[in-house]
Amino acid sequence: MMVVDTVAGLMKATEEARSDGRRVGLVPTMGALHPGHLSLLRRSVQDDDTVVATVFVNPLQFAAGEDLASYPRDLRRDLVLADEAGVDYLFVPTCEEMYSQPPLITIGVAALSQRLEGCYRPGHFEGVAMVIAKLFAMVGRCRAYFGEKDYQQLCLVRRLAADLSFPVEVVGCPTVRHPDGLALSSRNVRLSPTERVAAPVIHRALVAGRHAVEAGRCDPAVVSQVMADVMSGEPLADLEYAEAADPGDLRTPDRLAGEVRLLAAARIGAVRLIDNLAAVFGQPRADCEGRSHSQRRPHPEGQLCDGG
């Protein structure tokens, strides 16, 4: 694995790969790699000829007062994990290399960010869009892998690639979970032991919401309340939102129908965590996250397939 710390070096590496007829995969991360990231890296190693991973804690996507300073960083470990996963180039730029001057051009994402995370993290998605647009521009034609864990981000990145005509195929990958349902997140390391025990309540709330959708509850407010009720049973959890939304544009429909995405955010102590699940209205199914639509099939109601 080669470590690249300049934009010019990244461009050279990917251009040379493509001129050799190699397909490029891109896995953007903020480091502190966990098995969720590793599943993205493995997917790219499997599907692409040259795999580029990036480790950059992008200051633009942290709002004032957020956890930029305390965001987990462990580059030495990331280097080992990326190398072991089969990454060819690890792009680790400094902030000065990424933003040699404060940008005057901005990416507007208002139509996609005025809900859910966007309400709680002003400027977050504009910052995400900026850094991803830059990476897409640098890397050029590629497949780019993003976790469904950050579902609103995935929707935004898909739209960014399409609207700006980047030759980038955005691939969404299933959320990886602990056996108790907690979605893997770099921020989990900051949970105290007690908070770690409490944290899976977010997933339990989403599963309850999914059961409600599958059972035919068509009022989004009712489904939200089902999730909020589960969350309120955990004193350490401070709910920010729990919503049933259209999986494409993340708007809340008047009545649920067809595919639904359940999304939740909560603070567990001082750590803000997010998670989401897919559901199909009136239709229990085997695996709500990892399969494409055509592969989905109904399954005995109540079976939990996302854990592990």
Add this chain to the structure above:
Amino acid sequence: MMVVDTVAGLMKATEEARSDGRRVGLVPTMGALHPGHLSLLRRSVQDDDTVVATVFVNPLQFAAGEDLASYPRDLRRDLVLADEAGVDYLFVPTCEEMYSQPPLITIGVAALSQRLEGCYRPGHFEGVAMVIAKLFAMVGRCRAYFGEKDYQQLCLVRRLAADLSFPVEVVGCPTVRHPDGLALSSRNVRLSPTERVAAPVIHRALVAGRHAVEAGRCDPAVVSQVMADVMSGEPLADLEYAEAADPGDLRTPDRLAGEVRLLAAARIGAVRLIDNLAAVFGQPRADCEGRSHSQRRPHPEGQLCDGG
């Protein structure tokens, strides 16, 4: 010359060119090609191995009430001229091909558009930024040629390429003028014979402004007034702005010093025209548009070198 009308076709053409080791040049236009455009095409033909020109009247950069419907179009003639100039690929997409769905992602250019043209054409530069970002994303590594005639656009495009990390070298090319000083513009064809005679007043005003700067007038308001006075001598001209600005960020300094850009816009009858000139404070020079800084040299005061 090959005519390409799909995004996929454009990407394929430029990717194949680069994989053959050819350097790609890009000349984005809205068609109605005139010798100003042809000078950009010739420059690219001279400097690049594969020349891509685009003809697309971008609806996003026309504000409501502007001249989108009446903007001159003559594709048959453009095809001949581009072919004769040595263009390899002419990209002529439909609006549906460029914008297959209304974009939810926007490009914000507020820091660059709140002056001059931006005040008179709300949304114009956002639309320009969107279409140019898309073309840069489609074409990938290239040199891209833009006329100094649209100077604020040139500043914006330079910044767009830098801030979004496109592997694009933006090349600004000198304004081409009629012998009487009128800058070539596709919109000139819509001037009546009387208006055509009146139109060079914009250039004369800019030259007067340049003389004032060269003569050491350091107050931007005074230089603006010098230009406005010239313009007011022409009854058919309706001045919108005439300003002396910093050539980098286009802000008006408190006192002029060093390099200055003079920019003006006026309506000649129903046709809105813009133009601009370079000047150096206290320093007459030989050629204020076509030379790089290192090539500039003083010359006898009062000599007009931009015409012709």
